[in-house]
Amino acid sequence: MTAATETGPDTFEASYAINTTQTINDAIIKQILPIDQFASMQLEASRKMIGITSSFAPSDIIGMFQSHGMDAILRGSGKPNSSAVTILEDFSQPIGSTVEGLVRVVQVTENKTLFDITINGADLPQGNYSVSINENGDISSGLKSTGNTFHQFPNSLECKKQKDGIVTGHAFWDAPIKTWEIIGRSIVLKEINGNKEIGGVIARSAGAWENDKQVCACTGKTVWQERKDAREQNIN
Numbered sequence: 001m002t003a004a005t006e007t008g009p010d011t012f013e014a015s016y017a018i019n020t021t022q023t024i025n026d027a028i029i030k031q032i033l034p035i036d037q038f039a040s041m042q043l044e045a046s047r048k049m050i051g052i053t054s055s056f057a058p059s060d061i062i063g064m065f066q067s068h069g070m071d072a073i074l075r076g077s078g079k080p081n082s083s084a085v086t087i088l089e090d091f092s093q094p095i096g097s098t099v100e101g102l103v104r105v106v107q108v109t110e111n112k113t114l115f116d117i118t119i120n121g122a123d124l125p126q127g128n129y130s131v132s133i134n135e136n137g138d139i140s141s142g143l144k145s146t147g148n149t150f151h152q153f154p155n156s157l158e159c160k161k162q163k164d165g166i167v168t169g170h171a172f173w174d175a176p177i178k179t180w181e182i183i184g185r186s187i188v189l190k191e192i193n194g195n196k197e198i199g200g201v202i203a204r205s206a207g208a209w210e211n212d213k214q215v216c217a218c219t220g221k222t223v224w225q226e227r228k229d230a231r232e233q234n235i236n
Helices: 026-032 058-066 223-232
Strands: 012-019 040-044 049-054 071-077 083-090 099-109 112-121 127-134 140-143 149-152 157-161 167-175 186-191 197-201 203-205
Touching: 012 058, 012 099, 026 040, 058 071, 058 112, 058 167, 071 099, 083 186, 099 197, 112 157, 127 167, 140 197
Parallel strands: none
Antiparallel strands: 012 049, 012 071, 040 049, 083 099, 083 197, 083 203, 099 112, 112 167, 127 149, 127 157, 127 186, 157 167, 186 197
C-alpha cells in the first residue's frame, strides 16, 4: 500500500462500485480492507457501493478487492471539481492503439493535489521514467505538441517487468498545484535512459458520490462491460 510522498498524506473521500456475486456486508468488508486505518467508511450494500475517507491511493483500494476475487471501479473522488484522470497512451503507434497506464488525480487541500500513477504496459521497456505535467493538451503531433513543462515531479517512476511480460509501476505523489490549473494539459512519462514516451490529456472526473450511472450513454454498455473493455486495454 502506498502513501503520498513529498509533504505527507492527506485524507480524501472516494466512492467505489464493487463487482461481486456475494452479498456485501460489514463483516466481508473488514476481511478485505484495513478499515481501522480509514478516517471513515460508508457502505451502501444494496447498491454495492462504498465510500472511503482515507489517505490510501485508489489503485491500492481497487487492488485489495481484486486480491479477494472481486473487482471495483473508482466512481468519484474528492469534492466536486477537484478530481481528474489521464489515460496514458503510447504515441509512437497510432493514437489509441496501446494504452500503457492511468493517472487518477484528486486535490486534497488548497495547494496540494495527489497523483495516483499506475503503469501496466505490454510494450514498455523496464527502467526509470521521468514524470511531468506539460503545458498543452494538444496531441495532434503526439507528445511533441504538448509543449513545455508546467510541473516536473522530482522523483522518477520505476517500472519493472513481471513474469507475464507486462511492465508495471506505481507511485502516489503530491504536487503544490490545483486540479483546475491542469485540466486540459497533459501528463508525459519519458524513459530516462531510452527513447520511450507515453502520455495523455488530463480530463475532469467526478467527485465522490457524483457518478451513479450504470450504463454509458456513448456506448450503451454497462459500467462493468466498460470495465472489462478497459482491463483488456491494460487500464486497471
